[in-house]
Amino acid sequence: MAEYILEVKDLKTRYVTRFRENVYAVDGVSFKLKEGETLGIAGESGCGKSTLAMSLMGYYFPPLHYTSGSIIIDGRDITGEDPEVLRRTVLGTEIAYIPQAAMNALNPTRKIIKYINDVLVAHNIRLSRTELREMAEERMRLVNLPVEVLDRYPVELSGGMKQRTVIAISSLLSPKILIADEPSSALDVSSQKLVIKMLLDLIDKGLVKSMIFITHELPLLYNVTKKIAVMYAGQFVEMGPAHESVFEPLHPYAKGLMGSIIVPSEGIRDEHLVAVPGTPPNLKSPPQHCRFAARCKFRQPLCDSVVVPERFSSDGRLFRCLLPEAVLRELKYEDQIKSKQEDAEVELDVNIIPFAEDNGDGDSGKESGG
Amino acid sequence: MKGYTRYFRNRILWYLLTFAVALVLNFVLPRLMPGNPVASIAAGVTESLTDSKAAAEMMEEYTRAFGLDKSLPEQFLVFIGNLLKGDLGVSFRRYPTPVVQILKESVPWTIALQLPAILTGWMLGNLLGAVAAYRRGVFDRAIFPAFLFVGAFPSFGLAIILLFVFGIMLRVLPTSGGYGFDLIPGFNLQFIASAVRHYQLPFWSIVLNTIGGQAIGMRSMSIYELNADYVKYSRFLGIRDRRIVGYVFRNAMLPQVTGLALSLGTMVGGALVAETIFSYPGIGSTILSSIKAQDYPMISGATLFITVGVLLANLVIEILYGFIDPRIKANQQE
Ligand SMILES: Nc1ncnc2c1ncn2[C@@H]1O[C@H](COP(=O)(O)OP(=O)(O)OP(=O)(O)O)[C@@H](O)[C@H]1O
Ligand code: SF4
Ligand SMILES: [Mg+2]
Numbered sequence: 001m002a003e004y005i006l007e008v009k010d011l012k013t014r015y016v017t018r019f020r021e022n023v024y025a026v027d028g029v030s031f032k033l034k035e036g037e038t039l040g041i042a043g044e045s046g047c048g049k050s051t052l053a054m055s056l057m058g059y060y061f062p063p064l065h066y067t068s069g070s071i072i073i074d075g076r077d078i079t080g081e082d083p084e085v086l087r088r089t090v091l092g093t094e095i096a097y098i099p100q101a102a103m104n105a106l107n108p109t110r111k112i113i114k115y116i117n118d119v120l121v122a123h124n125i126r127l128s129r130t131e132l133r134e135m136a137e138e139r140m141r142l143v144n145l146p147v148e149v150l151d152r153y154p155v156e157l158s159g160g161m162k163q164r165t166v167i168a169i170s171s172l173l174s175p176k177i178l179i180a181d182e183p184s185s186a187l188d189v190s191s192q193k194l195v196i197k198m199l200l201d202l203i204d205k206g207l208v209k210s211m212i213f214i215t216h217e218l219p220l221l222y223n224v225t226k227k228i229a230v231m232y233a234g235q236f237v238e239m240g241p242a243h244e245s246v247f248e249p250l251h252p253y254a255k256g257l258m259g260s261i262i263v264p265s266e267g268i269r270d271e272h273l274v275a276v277p278g279t280p281p282n283l284k285s286p287p288q289h290c291r292f293a294a295r296c297k298f299r300q301p302l303c304d305s306v307v308v309p310e311r312f313s314s315d316g317r318l319f320r321c322l323l324p325e326a327v328l329r330e331l332k333y334e335d336q337i338k339s340k341q342e343d344a345e346v347e348l349d350v351n352i353i354p355f356a357e358d359n360g361d362g363d364s365g366k367e368s369g370g
Numbered sequence: 371m372k373g374y375t376r377y378f379r380n381r382i383l384w385y386l387l388t389f390a391v392a393l394v395l396n397f398v399l400p401r402l403m404p405g406n407p408v409a410s411i412a413a414g415v416t417e418s419l420t421d422s423k424a425a426a427e428m429m430e431e432y433t434r435a436f437g438l439d440k441s442l443p444e445q446f447l448v449f450i451g452n453l454l455k456g457d458l459g460v461s462f463r464r465y466p467t468p469v470v471q472i473l474k475e476s477v478p479w480t481i482a483l484q485l486p487a488i489l490t491g492w493m494l495g496n497l498l499g500a501v502a503a504y505r506r507g508v509f510d511r512a513i514f515p516a517f518l519f520v521g522a523f524p525s526f527g528l529a530i531i532l533l534f535v536f537g538i539m540l541r542v543l544p545t546s547g548g549y550g551f552d553l554i555p556g557f558n559l560q561f562i563a564s565a566v567r568h569y570q571l572p573f574w575s576i577v578l579n580t581i582g583g584q585a586i587g588m589r590s591m592s593i594y595e596l597n598a599d600y601v602k603y604s605r606f607l608g609i610r611d612r613r614i615v616g617y618v619f620r621n622a623m624l625p626q627v628t629g630l631a632l633s634l635g636t637m638v639g640g641a642l643v644a645e646t647i648f649s650y651p652g653i654g655s656t657i658l659s660s661i662k663a664q665d666y667p668m669i670s671g672a673t674l675f676i677t678v679g680v681l682l683a684n685l686v687i688e689i690l691y692g693f694i695d696p697r698i699k700a701n702q703q704e
Pocket of ligand 2: 252253290291292293294296297298299300303308320321322323
């Protein structure tokens, strides 16, 4: 058993559109998860959360393409493995995915039990009729579904039932890592909580070793996962223990984002994470300098001219900002940075990384091509 | 299941209503044609009669025999009354042969031609559409548009082209009839060989005409299905691509069954036209000659037969469809 169940190093993936344009939706994401740990990923719509989830599977098909970086599951580097081997030995067994629109994820014309059998057969597991039914019924009970569901078609199930069926199917082969992409966004608050609890139960029961939750509704998540990462324009801009990330965020974007949930109470659900004015950069040509600069209240002249690396605070939290840790710890989103010393700029304590040499094709130094 | 039964009760009522309307139209429309059928039929007989009084009497007798002396509503009641007894009246043109008798001669030809041709065209069209969507490349850019082009021809145009190329230019296939005119229908090798050769042109003209229209629907359905969420999810579960293509094909194919039901009427119409071009001894040719002779009972009888055939086929498809596609079944239950 490796130290980390999942290790992601500088993962970069992109969409190639019909017009051969690249969309750099995941652009340098790194993190590590230990067995039993859960990670929550938050960020506004379009920042690349779902793309990251799909990229972590290591199995790419158009329009999504792998660019660079590595994904190591329990010591095994799955990047660059043969797709057929991946399909059989990784998908569903090492890492599994609950898609964002779980309601539409099932083939409408296939009975649930047959679909379950398809998943098993795809991994060379051939069960007799009674064995299959026994195991399927057990999984249905695990997600509180009546066993009759097995003989239904997805169109005959309610939204919540489909959701739970998808959870049961995604966890069917006891994957080490389960990624749930907004597992609850289409449900009401109480059902959302139920779904999250059901997912956490999978870890307790030992079916799943580690889990990644994706959401843009942090209020539901911050007391559920151990770690929380905030994603912005294809990168993590903040990552640390859940409580700190939510209540004492370091990155200016995270500060703005968390502003809306800083008074955590019931009925807060209406406040979505859109408190930060402005729009994110176009991921077809994201800026080389700080990606958040255009919307940042605390922006400094240098912010527009250097690459911002991932930085780590004294206690190991990640933040992708040029401002010194000490300054960020003190700053509130409501503050004005220049209020104490008029006209004085904050001294930035970062090693300046110049931009990559522009090779004149207007591609902002990105690797390009298919 | 209760909703399901109610759904079908409603559908059947709907079919009955359609049938009733069609029945009236089938009766009335031929009789609105200008001209007098008795005049043309009697013309042959009365020619030899020099006595104009005798000729007039003859005309009157025919008119009475055909029931044309009564008013249109009265004629309709007689028509319905006979219909209930399974009698479609007597043909004017081939007086006194009953219409039912003539139908019995021509219907087997039509069914033997159209059923296989339409089904073949439908299946080939679906296959082409699915392959064009999945494989892209030459299928999508050359073969598919070519069939679309051919399918857009009016059916008589296509039939005439085939007839010209294979029958007249290349002289490889006979241009008219259902079998060699010197043969007597029967179960002998010579007759069957001749029938098969005569079958080719009308058959392929119907098939070619059907493929394009079916392929276009199937192609867009397949593209839609290929982008469906369940395809992506199935891939991430590690299900083999071949199996996923199977899901997509089935799901795209099912609505095509309704497509078949919807276009069946048009297809049969086109196929009837093809029959007349190739003088095939089916119901299409019968209708054509009846129209020329203003043979009302024959026209009404033949069109009635087609109406019932198409409606029944529709109903059967619809019932079958509810059973094979759970998505529709769920809708029908609502
Ligand atoms: N198939 C695609 N082709 C090209 N670009 C895409 C495609 N799918 C997504 N994108 C782009 O990639 C970026 C990231 O999309 P993604 O779906 O990962 O966002 P997200 O964070 O999951 O958003 P949401 O919260 O709305 O689900 C977006 O800018 C989006 O426009
Ligand atoms: S680097 Fe500069 S612009 Fe970017 S978040 Fe930090 S302060 Fe704001
Ligand atoms: Mg998403």
